[in-house]
Each structure stands twice: as structure tokens, then as C-alpha cells.
Amino acid sequence: MRYQPVIGLEIHAELLTDSKVFCTCQNEFGGSENTRVCPRCSGLPGTLPLLNQGAVRLAAKAGFATDCVVHNYSAFDRKNYFYPDLPKAYQITQFEHPICTDGHITVTGGKDIRINRIHIEEDAGKLVHDDYEGISMADYNRCGVPLIEIVTEPDFRSVEEVQDFVEQIALRLKYAGVCDARMEQGSMRVDVNISIMPVGSTEFGTRAELKNLNSLKAIGRAIEYEINRQAEILDNGGTVVQETRRYNDNHGDTKALRSKEEAHDYRYFPEPDIPPVLLSDADMAEIKASMPEMPQTRFARYTKEYGLPEEDSRLIISNKEFSDFYDEAVKVNPDYKQISNIMLVELMRHLNESEKAVSDLLFSPADLAELVKMSTDSVVSRNAAKDILKIMFDSGKKPMDIAKENGFIMDNDASGMDDIVSKVLSENADSMESYRNGNEKVFGFLMGQVVRAAGKGANPKLIKDLLTEKLK
Amino acid sequence: MALKKLRDMLDKKEISAVELTEQYLDKIEKADKSINSYITVCAEGALEDAKKAQEKIDAGSANAFTGIPISVKDNICTMNVKTTCASKMLEDFVPPYDATVMEKLKKSNIVMLGKTNMDEFAMGGSSQTSYFGGVKNPYDLSRVTGGSSGGAAASVAGGLCAAALGSDTGGSVRQPASFCGVTGLKPTYGAVSRWGLIAFASSLDQIGVIAKSAEDTGYLLNGIYGYDANDATSSKKSEGGYTSLIGSDISGIKIGVPKEFFGDGLNDEVKQAVLSAAEYYKKLGCELVEVSLPSLEYAVSAYYLISSAEAASNLSRFDGIKYGTRSGLGDDYNDLIKNSRREGFGNEVKRRIMLGNYALCSGYYDAYYKNATRIRTQIRSEYKEIFEKCSLLLTPTAPTTAYKIGEQENDPVKMYLADIYTVTVNIAGLPAISTTCGYDKNGMPIGMSLIGKPFDEKTVISVCDRFERDFDKREAAL
Amino acid sequence: MFNSELTKHLAELSKLEFTDEELDKMTEDMTDIIAIMDKVCGFDTSKPAYALDAVDYNDLRADAHTNSYPTDKITANAKNVKNNSFVVPKVV
Structure with a gap:
């Protein structure tokens, strides 16, 4: 191959808590529109977030499961942007002080993939689109569902490495009870950042971010498609644009999402409603000890x-x-x-x-x-x-x-079996004669006759030994 | 009338809770057309509250607040009662829940007379930016009340309630109290739950009390303070008993006088009045200590950058989709929310949002927002040093007394600079009280402030009370 | 320096709409306001930025759910509701 892909991942995983991350609504998949919503998660004026201890605990576990440094001090920030699925118009996340950093996972081939960080954040709601009426309808049930985002370094160089990493992450999160990691249901979502560079080069190309990858297979197909697409652009003397592309599983291709009218400026700043969190070494040890x-x-x-x-x-x-x-x-x-x-x-x-x-x-x-x-x-x-x-x-x-x-107990009584074998042989003198004349096939027939006479509990080895002995 | 006295009259049945409420409602009906201190008057609700309160009094199960008629600033959420923040954006917003302070007071069967007028979203020092019209000073209807809790201060000064709940982000309780000749207490950050207070600047906002006296502010604070599991920034350190030191000997108390608060820009009449208050304390045996807050010169800028940055983010949720004014214009989502915000917000609110996004946006964050928070740390540590030398600080509340409506509230820069003496208290999260210490040549009240150590409201209140006892107070002539 | 381009950029970030006249007035106001704010720019950057006092992990809210609010109370203040959801012009 003339080009070398360079790939990094951003993985969002829904935490298996009982309640949402900043309010006490139930954290559960689905439900009718706006039935798992309260003043807090729907962003009513005057409400304040209340951090869920369970979410911090699970995020720390995710860190331990991926050999990260789990920090004593972590803090929350606001990421500001307007979208109808985000009722407060800011997402509470961890920007400057994420709870975990510097992890790694060894993938197939023995290579280490570095994990830059794992941070806690809240999920946004869901939009249902009505093309006929030209409207979108916002349902906030998913608002405030606790997430961790796992961000890797751009260390992947092949589809196999990516798939192995994703499989391992999913398995580790499941083991640690952090996330059920069902990609097809969206409880684990993988975004792929991919660029290509000429083989032998060390300078990364411009990357595209691929979204809507809900299976390992889709990840593989999307990466393959993207490598070819970018290679074609470069071969024709073009330049790759930095953009977000949506993978379409039916066509096996990726399409650029309509670019936003302006570049994002999220204006992160420390969340004034949530004090930073201190995890003592003792808390840390206790959480670690609870890891399976x-x-x-x-x-x-x-x-x-x-x-x-x-x-x-x-x-x-x-x-x-x-x-x-x-x-x-x-x-x-x-x-x-x-x-x-x-x-x-x-x-x-x-x-x-x-x-x-x-x-x-x-x-x-x-x-x-x-x-x-x-x-x-x-x-x-x-x-x-x-x-x-x-x-x-x-x-x-x-x-x-x-x-x-059911009479499955094997009868290992040799003397009792001896009588049965003798009886069967005397009733089948012809077969015995035939066997002794060299027709070894009849051994199986005789075995069967003894088993039938002895019942289900017959010990086949014992019968075989006795028959062999008596047929000599 | 003092809250303690009202309590006594209610308990002795010299007046019923319903009669008392009716008296206030009558007065509101007569006087508030000219003052405009209330956005919503809850006549029916108040009478119902009063009836229930009287039942409790009759049953002998009344407590400190049963039947006491108060006003509530219109940025404090009240269940099933409109809470507008004096903005067109929220002109018909009805919260489905009560702020923690309301929940506490309602349990005691307090009577809520109504929701008071203010600067839109509590941004301002004049109470002239309200969508529902400006508030007028009961001492002189041609003058401003100060703000942003101007309605609260005017409702107390005009006798339109027994006491009031306000909020203070950069002086919004103390400065209007000063302009309206009443007493305003801003508690320590974290002393009172912010749950249900519609946020302006979350790290600075604090619900406070405006009343006729320091003792009354302590009396009402006793009913609203305390840790609240609904507010992660509320504190477990408050102990209550806010009037317990009243009457105790204050001699020997060290009162700091920070020199930077008496420099250029301070009106001479105000300066003289505050300095004579200092002399009064000296005569009572207090020790005056000259102290210094060198970073005061940065305070206004740091305050406006931090508060506007938080406000820009806090007010982003107002898009007309979930609640509030929704524009009829706009074919796509972006246009719809832009038009809703254009129609819903007034000019000052728009300026603050613009300033806040300036402070936070890429390329400016480090120079503005980040440096402002560094100044915040610096001011806090300077206060810490000061409080090693004294227990309290005495300062002017505002550089001037109440000015004429139209005189300066349309000049944002002038308005911002006038907050110089109040904002450091919010930056450092300290408790402070403002009371009247004199009158200027026009008869307008002059305010002085006492600033205390964190969670030491008790001392602040008792030292303020001592001054008020000997001070010859003039009531507003309505 | 502050100019109308910056005002437009901030207006977009703020999701505010201005007429040309309003934009000019806003640029003027912001120029004056920023002039005061510039005071902070020279501040000693070696000083630590402010942060709230951290809370102990053990003081955080325990992970237990309670009942949500009735849907009609959540949507009661919205002007346009369909299928118990908040309606906006279609977004992609």
C-alpha cells in the first residue's frame, strides 16, 4: 500500500448507574418522550446539577481497567453550544482536569495503544425528525445520562488494531461493570479520526472524523472506504478537508455532514455549580479493590x-x-x-x-x-x-x-455383568461362532445385545472387557 | 415595625395575620402605582397564606415567620407563581417548583405578598432595565432605587412589606438598600441555598435579605440559611442564631478601614458620613485599624468579566423552545433562537452576554477570563490577610447616593465603575451588610457597609445593629 | 481593537440578532466597556486561577434514582409541543 493510515479513537460509553449523572431521574434506555425528565435535566431556570457519586466511581473503574492514572483531583467544565437536544445550551464535561489520563492497551501484534484521557460528561437528548412537517421534536430522556469519553492517541495503523482495541475496551468495560457496551444500541459509540500519509512519512495528513459506526464490521468498512477516498483525493493532487463524515451502513460509504456555519468555539470554562472532586488514596484503593x-x-x-x-x-x-x-x-x-x-x-x-x-x-x-x-x-x-x-x-x-x-448410573459390578454376558453369548451362539471365525463385525452386535440386557447404567468399558475375554 | 414586634402582636392577637396582610395589600394598592416595586402582587395567595397562618397561630403552633408578610425578588422561583426576572424573555414563566428558601419559609406559613421588580436578570444597579418599567425611590420618586434588588428595597422602604428577599451578585442587595435607606444583608457564599434562584453568575450569586433593620435581616436569615442537598455549593458551616450577638458589648472589636475605599470617585458627603460612623464606633470602644486592599483597582474589571462569562453561559438556555418568549420569526432553528433572544432580552442583558462571550472566546480567554480568576484569587488572599488584623471592615456601600432617573443608567461604563465598593465582597464570598449612616443635602440616604469574615454574619449584624440604635433614621415620606 | 467584525462574531456566538444600527451602537458600547476590562490583561500570570474548594468524593450524591416529573409539568412553559416533545424547525 502506498499510503499509511493514522487513526485515533473517541469512544463514548454510557455508565451503568441507577440514576443520571446530575439529577435523580432513572438512567434507563428508551421510554416514552420526556417521561424520565425533571427540572434539572430539562434545564429549567434556577436548577443546579448534583454530581452522582456512582458515575465518578465507574469512571475511576474505567481508568483502572485501562491502566490509566486515576487522579485525586478532577473538575468539571462547561462546553457551550446551541443545539435543540441540549436544553441548557452547554454540556457539563471535564476539560482541564479529567479524572483519568495516560492509559494504554496492548493490541494484536503486541503494540501499545496509548489512551490520552477518560473524562466524565453528560449525554444529550434525542431528536425525532418529521420531514413532512419540517420539524424536529426534542425528547430529553437521554439528557444527563452519564457518559465517559475515552480518547486515544493516533496510534492505530490498521483496521485490525482498531477492531481489537474496541473489542478489548468493550470487554473490559463490561467486566468492570462500567458499561454494557452494546454498540448496536448506542450504549458504546466509537468515533474514528483518520488521516493517511505516504508510507515512510512521519507527517500526519488532514483527518476526517467518522461517526455513526455501530458495529465492529461497520468500523472496518468505514475505515477501508475512507482510506480509499482520501487516497484518491491525494492521487489526484487534491487536499483532504478536515470535517465530520457520517458512515452509511447500507451503502458502505461516508458522507460529509453539512458543515456548520462557523467553526466551533466551545468557550470552555470551569463549571461554577459543581465543586471539583477529591478522591482520596483510600477511596481509590477501595474502588480498585472492588474491581473484578x-x-x-x-x-x-x-x-x-x-x-x-x-x-x-x-x-x-x-x-x-x-x-x-x-x-x-x-x-x-x-x-x-x-x-x-x-x-x-x-x-x-x-x-x-x-x-x-x-x-x-x-x-x-x-x-x-x-x-x-x-x-x-x-x-x-x-x-x-x-x-x-x-x-x-x-x-x-x-x-x-x-x-x-433415569438409570444412568453405570453398573460397575463385574460379577453381575459376567452373568449377563454369558447369558447373551449362550443365546447368540451363532454370532459367537462367526466372530471366532474372524468376523469381527459381530462384536458390535454382541455389545449392543449386552447393553440392552444390562440397561442404561451399563458400563461400556466393563462390557467390552468381559466380551473380549469370553470370546477368546 | 420590627419583625420581632410584629411576631409579638400576632401571637398576642393584637392583629390577625389576615388583617396584617390586608393592611399591606391596601398600601401596595395605593402606593405601588407610583413606586412600581412589585411585578406580581399575589393578593389572593397572600390572603390564603394569611388564613392558614392564623389557624396555626390560633392552634398555638406558630413559629418565627408564621403570618409575616414579605416580598420576594422575581428571580427566585415560586411554584405556580410567575417568575419573570423582569424580562420579556420570562414574562409568562411559571416554575413547577419552589426555591429552597421559599420551601423553608412556606413551611413556617410565611405570607408572600408578591414578586418584586428588579433589573432584568439582576444585571444592573438602577432597577431601570426591567421589562415591566423602572422602580422609583420612595424617598424621592424622581430618583432610582439602585439595583438590582430595587423593587425589594423600595417595597421595604415604602412599607409595602415587612421584609424582603433579594439577591446579590455584585452588590444587588446592599446598594439598593443604601439608596432606599434600609438595611441589606448579603450572606457568605454558600450560606443560603441557590436552588431556585435563576442564575446570573453562579459563583457570585447569593440570596440576601432587605429589611428595616440589621436585627430584622438576621431574623429572616434565620429562616432561610443552611446546607441544602440540592445545591452542591451550599455549605455546612453556617450555624444560624444570627441575632444572638445583638446587644452584646462591641468595645474592643477591631474595625478595619481600607484606605482604597476612600479615594478618588467617592462623593464627599458619602465619605464624611461613613467616616463619622467610624468615629462613632471608636467612641464606643472599637479599635479602628487602617488596612489595605491593593487589588481593588482590578476588582470591577475582574468582576464584570467573571460575572458576564458565567451569565453568557447561564442565559444560553433561554432560546424560546422550552419556556419563555418564542419568536414568530425564523425559518430555521438558528434564526428562531436568534430572534427569540433578540425579542426577549433587553440591551443591558445583551451587552453582558456579548462581554461574557468576549471573555471566553478563543484567543481572548487567557488574557481576560483567566486573568480575572487570577485577580479573584489575589483579592481573596488580600482579604484573608486583612482579617488577620481586624474582625470587620467599614466601607461606603456606593460612591454616591440615589441619582435622578435617566442621569447615568444609560451609560454602562459609568454604571459598572459605580460597583467598585460592593463587588469584592462577592469575589471573595464574604458576608456584608449595608445600613443608612446619614442623608445628603437632598435628603437621600447614605449607605455604609460592614464586611465580615466568612460565616460570621452574627458579628456583622450585631455591630450594624449597635449603630442603628443610636442613628436618627428618617422614614420615606410617602 | 474592537470592531464590527468582532461584534458580529460575538453576536453569532451569543445567538443574538442585531440591525446594522444596533450593531454600530453595540460596537461603540463594547469598545468603551472593553477599555475598562483591559485592566486585567497585564495581571501577573504566575498567580493561580481561582477554583472552588473541592468536595470529598464521599460527600457526593449517592447513586439512587427517584421519580421523574410529570411530562406535562416539564412541557407546561413551552409554546410549541408535539408528541410530548419540544418542537423546533427541522435540524439536520
């Missing part, structure tokens, strides 16, 4: 300590609840490989087929651990274990109860 194990740490544990394959480890950690379930199960029965296998193959299949989540499961991790132990201890056969799991999945019953009720 991060996915990258789990990955290392699974691959290095548990000896799981990288692909399996990646699959398990990609869903925190699934991974939590796994961890609980291996605490009871440290058979890392077998538990991983049954979860990734059987359990995953049942979850997918029934479109259920781990939180819907009717049985506990300990039940699963017991089931695996029953199988490895030859209390039930491997095939029976699969059947038992399905019944556990549907009913929530205990594995041992299911095994007993």
Missing part, C-alpha cells in the same frame, strides 16, 4: 495456569458471565480441560439453541462440576453425561438425581 479480575488477566490464567488452548480461553472470557460460571465450576472441580470442553461444546449449544443467557441457567456451577466428576469417575458414561446436562438445562435438577431417576 479483568479479561486479559483471566486469559493469562486460563492459558498459562490451566493449560487451555488460546482459542478456547478467548471464547470463555468473551462473555463475562460464562467465564464467571467456568471459574466457579473449576473451584469445585479443578478439571480445567473437561469443564471447558463441556461448557464450550454442550452448554454453549444449549444456550445458543434456546437463546438463553448464562444468568438464565437453572443449575449452579457446582452442579456442572459434579456432573463432570461423575463422568470422569465413570459413575455415568460420557454420553449419559451429555443427556444429563440437557435435563439439567431444562429442569434445573441435580445431576445425581437425574442419573438415578
Whole structure:
């Protein structure tokens, strides 16, 4: 490629608080127009913002999750601009003193992507447009929903790095309970700043900001499109304009948003209604201690300590609840490989087929651990274990109860089985004769006859051993 | 009549709350046509308040404020009662909630007579910029009341309420109190909740009290002070008991006289009156200390830059969309809000918004806004040093007495410079009181101010009260 | 120096509309006002800028929601409401 893309990201993530960031309205997705609104978040005159402690806590967690420096002192500023979805005509954000700075995440290929800052801010409302009447209607339900904005340095040089970073950020935020990171619902929104420069150059080109990217795939397609678009401009001797472009998923292209009549001058200044926030070292330690194990740490544990394959480890950690379930199960029965296998193959299949989540499961991790132990201890056969799991999945019953009720318990009594085998052989003298004459195929038939006579609890290995012995 | 006396009469049933309210409403009806101190008179609501108050009095469960008729500045939100900020922009705005101060006073069954006139959005020192017409001084109807709480001060001076709630961002309680011959108290920043006070400059605004005496201001402050979870800048440091030091011996108290407050630009009659007040205190055994606030020369500029910057941002929400005047003009969003703001705001408000955006905009921020906040830090530290040498400061409230309507309020520069003696108190967040200390040759009241340490309203009130007891006060001849 | 171009720029930032005559008057007023404000420009920049006293994290509002306001009270002061929403000319 003749051109090298240079990419930086701005990621907005909605915080999983109970209330909004500056008022006590419920922080929840959707709702009918202006039903989750109060004088504060609708900007009525005389009202004042009240900072939510939970939002500060989650922002600090986001910082810890991305190896940022979380600051003892952070402060809020006003960003002034007029738009009908912003009732106060200023957004309260952190400009001069963000809560977190200087983080990083290692992406595929081992490269470090630097995070410049993470700051807290409020979301704006939603506009519904009516083309027929030529109006826009403002709904303030989303006004004051707490956000963090994660700003990276322009360290990305490929789509793969960007996608890996976004995947990792989403996963870490989910693990930390900071954000549910659903790009398609808009609870995590990624804006891409992209420019290109000739390969070998060190001087960045003019960048475009891409918006409306609501999936990893869209991010990839938009970046590819933009690289080509900018390359074409440069190849034709043109210059790239600094502008905001909106990605259209149906066409796979980006279009410039109508440029504002004037350059933005946000006139930031310290928010006089909110005193700066002091996080003591003790508060910081307490918040840090409340952080769950991060996915990258789990990955290392699974691959290095548990000896799981990288692909399996990646699959398990990609869903925190699934991974939590796994961890609980291996605490009871440290058979890392077998538990991983049954979860990734059987359990995953049942979850997918029934479109259920781990939180819907009717049985506990300990039940699963017991089931695996029953199988490895030859209390039930491997095939029976699969059947038992399905019944556990549907009913929530205990594995041992299911095994007993359904006669899955393997009969390991050699003397009893010996009689059955002898009886079956005497009833099938022809087959026995045929086997001894070299027709080894009839072994399977004889196995089947013994299993049928012995019932579901028959231990296949025991039967096989006895049959082999008696057919000699 | 003193609030304490009114309380006594109500409790002894020498007058009923309804009779008292009717007396005030009658007087408003008669006199306010000429003074124009009220934008909205709540006759019905006040009588209802009074009836409920009387029930409480009759049941023996009255407290300090039950049945006391007050006026409320029209930038303090009152549930279901129009709150206009004296602006066309909010001429029909009805808040769905009460300011914290109103919530507190309503619980005590205070009687709200109405909402008082003011400079539009509290920006001004004359009370002539009101969309509802200017306020006239009860001492001389051809003169201004000062502002921005001119309606509040005039309603007290004219006997159109027992006491008043105002607001003070750069002198808006003290200066009109001075011009109208009454007492105005601006509490420490954070002493009174700002929840429900329609913001002008958030870091400087404070609700204050205007009354007939220092004692009355303390009496009413007792009902409105205190930490409020709805206002993150309100403080837990206030202790109340604001009249508790009244009557105590003030001898030995050190009163600072900052020399910069008595320099060029101060009217001679005002200077003499304030200096004789200083002599009076000296005679009572107070120690006068000469102190200095070297950065006073920067104060007006710093104040106007900070307050206008905050105002530009605070007033951006007025676009005609959610509330307030919505223009019939404008085909697109931008034109609609520009026209609404053009129609809704008066000239002084527009100037402040322009100045505020000048201070904040790219290329000017560091030289103007940022430097103004540096000056703010400097002034605060100079005050801190001063208060190591004395407990109070004595200063003039304004360079002049009330001037003739039309004389200077149309010259913004002259108006701004006249705020020199009041703005540092807001910049430093201090408590201060203004009371009358003399009359000029035209019989207009002269105001002096006592400035106290943060959260030391008690001392300010008691030292002011001591002066008022021996001062021969003239009532406005209405 | 202050001039009508700057006045226009500030008017745009302020979302204020002026006639030519008003613009001239505003430029005049602003020129006089800024002349006073220029006093601050020479101030010692090594002095710290003012900031509110910080509050402790533990004194912040606890994260718990309460009921919102009835929609009709929120929209009661608006002149143009449709679908319980605030109406403006269409924006892109």
C-alpha cells in the first residue's frame, strides 16, 4: 500500500448507574418522550446539577481497567453550544482536569495503544425528525445520562488494531461493570479520526472524523472506504478537508455532514455549580479493590495456569458471565480441560439453541462440576453425561438425581455383568461362532445385545472387557 | 415595625395575620402605582397564606415567620407563581417548583405578598432595565432605587412589606438598600441555598435579605440559611442564631478601614458620613485599624468579566423552545433562537452576554477570563490577610447616593465603575451588610457597609445593629 | 481593537440578532466597556486561577434514582409541543 493510515479513537460509553449523572431521574434506555425528565435535566431556570457519586466511581473503574492514572483531583467544565437536544445550551464535561489520563492497551501484534484521557460528561437528548412537517421534536430522556469519553492517541495503523482495541475496551468495560457496551444500541459509540500519509512519512495528513459506526464490521468498512477516498483525493493532487463524515451502513460509504456555519468555539470554562472532586488514596484503593479480575488477566490464567488452548480461553472470557460460571465450576472441580470442553461444546449449544443467557441457567456451577466428576469417575458414561446436562438445562435438577431417576448410573459390578454376558453369548451362539471365525463385525452386535440386557447404567468399558475375554 | 414586634402582636392577637396582610395589600394598592416595586402582587395567595397562618397561630403552633408578610425578588422561583426576572424573555414563566428558601419559609406559613421588580436578570444597579418599567425611590420618586434588588428595597422602604428577599451578585442587595435607606444583608457564599434562584453568575450569586433593620435581616436569615442537598455549593458551616450577638458589648472589636475605599470617585458627603460612623464606633470602644486592599483597582474589571462569562453561559438556555418568549420569526432553528433572544432580552442583558462571550472566546480567554480568576484569587488572599488584623471592615456601600432617573443608567461604563465598593465582597464570598449612616443635602440616604469574615454574619449584624440604635433614621415620606 | 467584525462574531456566538444600527451602537458600547476590562490583561500570570474548594468524593450524591416529573409539568412553559416533545424547525 502506498499510503499509511493514522487513526485515533473517541469512544463514548454510557455508565451503568441507577440514576443520571446530575439529577435523580432513572438512567434507563428508551421510554416514552420526556417521561424520565425533571427540572434539572430539562434545564429549567434556577436548577443546579448534583454530581452522582456512582458515575465518578465507574469512571475511576474505567481508568483502572485501562491502566490509566486515576487522579485525586478532577473538575468539571462547561462546553457551550446551541443545539435543540441540549436544553441548557452547554454540556457539563471535564476539560482541564479529567479524572483519568495516560492509559494504554496492548493490541494484536503486541503494540501499545496509548489512551490520552477518560473524562466524565453528560449525554444529550434525542431528536425525532418529521420531514413532512419540517420539524424536529426534542425528547430529553437521554439528557444527563452519564457518559465517559475515552480518547486515544493516533496510534492505530490498521483496521485490525482498531477492531481489537474496541473489542478489548468493550470487554473490559463490561467486566468492570462500567458499561454494557452494546454498540448496536448506542450504549458504546466509537468515533474514528483518520488521516493517511505516504508510507515512510512521519507527517500526519488532514483527518476526517467518522461517526455513526455501530458495529465492529461497520468500523472496518468505514475505515477501508475512507482510506480509499482520501487516497484518491491525494492521487489526484487534491487536499483532504478536515470535517465530520457520517458512515452509511447500507451503502458502505461516508458522507460529509453539512458543515456548520462557523467553526466551533466551545468557550470552555470551569463549571461554577459543581465543586471539583477529591478522591482520596483510600477511596481509590477501595474502588480498585472492588474491581473484578479483568479479561486479559483471566486469559493469562486460563492459558498459562490451566493449560487451555488460546482459542478456547478467548471464547470463555468473551462473555463475562460464562467465564464467571467456568471459574466457579473449576473451584469445585479443578478439571480445567473437561469443564471447558463441556461448557464450550454442550452448554454453549444449549444456550445458543434456546437463546438463553448464562444468568438464565437453572443449575449452579457446582452442579456442572459434579456432573463432570461423575463422568470422569465413570459413575455415568460420557454420553449419559451429555443427556444429563440437557435435563439439567431444562429442569434445573441435580445431576445425581437425574442419573438415578433415569438409570444412568453405570453398573460397575463385574460379577453381575459376567452373568449377563454369558447369558447373551449362550443365546447368540451363532454370532459367537462367526466372530471366532474372524468376523469381527459381530462384536458390535454382541455389545449392543449386552447393553440392552444390562440397561442404561451399563458400563461400556466393563462390557467390552468381559466380551473380549469370553470370546477368546 | 420590627419583625420581632410584629411576631409579638400576632401571637398576642393584637392583629390577625389576615388583617396584617390586608393592611399591606391596601398600601401596595395605593402606593405601588407610583413606586412600581412589585411585578406580581399575589393578593389572593397572600390572603390564603394569611388564613392558614392564623389557624396555626390560633392552634398555638406558630413559629418565627408564621403570618409575616414579605416580598420576594422575581428571580427566585415560586411554584405556580410567575417568575419573570423582569424580562420579556420570562414574562409568562411559571416554575413547577419552589426555591429552597421559599420551601423553608412556606413551611413556617410565611405570607408572600408578591414578586418584586428588579433589573432584568439582576444585571444592573438602577432597577431601570426591567421589562415591566423602572422602580422609583420612595424617598424621592424622581430618583432610582439602585439595583438590582430595587423593587425589594423600595417595597421595604415604602412599607409595602415587612421584609424582603433579594439577591446579590455584585452588590444587588446592599446598594439598593443604601439608596432606599434600609438595611441589606448579603450572606457568605454558600450560606443560603441557590436552588431556585435563576442564575446570573453562579459563583457570585447569593440570596440576601432587605429589611428595616440589621436585627430584622438576621431574623429572616434565620429562616432561610443552611446546607441544602440540592445545591452542591451550599455549605455546612453556617450555624444560624444570627441575632444572638445583638446587644452584646462591641468595645474592643477591631474595625478595619481600607484606605482604597476612600479615594478618588467617592462623593464627599458619602465619605464624611461613613467616616463619622467610624468615629462613632471608636467612641464606643472599637479599635479602628487602617488596612489595605491593593487589588481593588482590578476588582470591577475582574468582576464584570467573571460575572458576564458565567451569565453568557447561564442565559444560553433561554432560546424560546422550552419556556419563555418564542419568536414568530425564523425559518430555521438558528434564526428562531436568534430572534427569540433578540425579542426577549433587553440591551443591558445583551451587552453582558456579548462581554461574557468576549471573555471566553478563543484567543481572548487567557488574557481576560483567566486573568480575572487570577485577580479573584489575589483579592481573596488580600482579604484573608486583612482579617488577620481586624474582625470587620467599614466601607461606603456606593460612591454616591440615589441619582435622578435617566442621569447615568444609560451609560454602562459609568454604571459598572459605580460597583467598585460592593463587588469584592462577592469575589471573595464574604458576608456584608449595608445600613443608612446619614442623608445628603437632598435628603437621600447614605449607605455604609460592614464586611465580615466568612460565616460570621452574627458579628456583622450585631455591630450594624449597635449603630442603628443610636442613628436618627428618617422614614420615606410617602 | 474592537470592531464590527468582532461584534458580529460575538453576536453569532451569543445567538443574538442585531440591525446594522444596533450593531454600530453595540460596537461603540463594547469598545468603551472593553477599555475598562483591559485592566486585567497585564495581571501577573504566575498567580493561580481561582477554583472552588473541592468536595470529598464521599460527600457526593449517592447513586439512587427517584421519580421523574410529570411530562406535562416539564412541557407546561413551552409554546410549541408535539408528541410530548419540544418542537423546533427541522435540524439536520
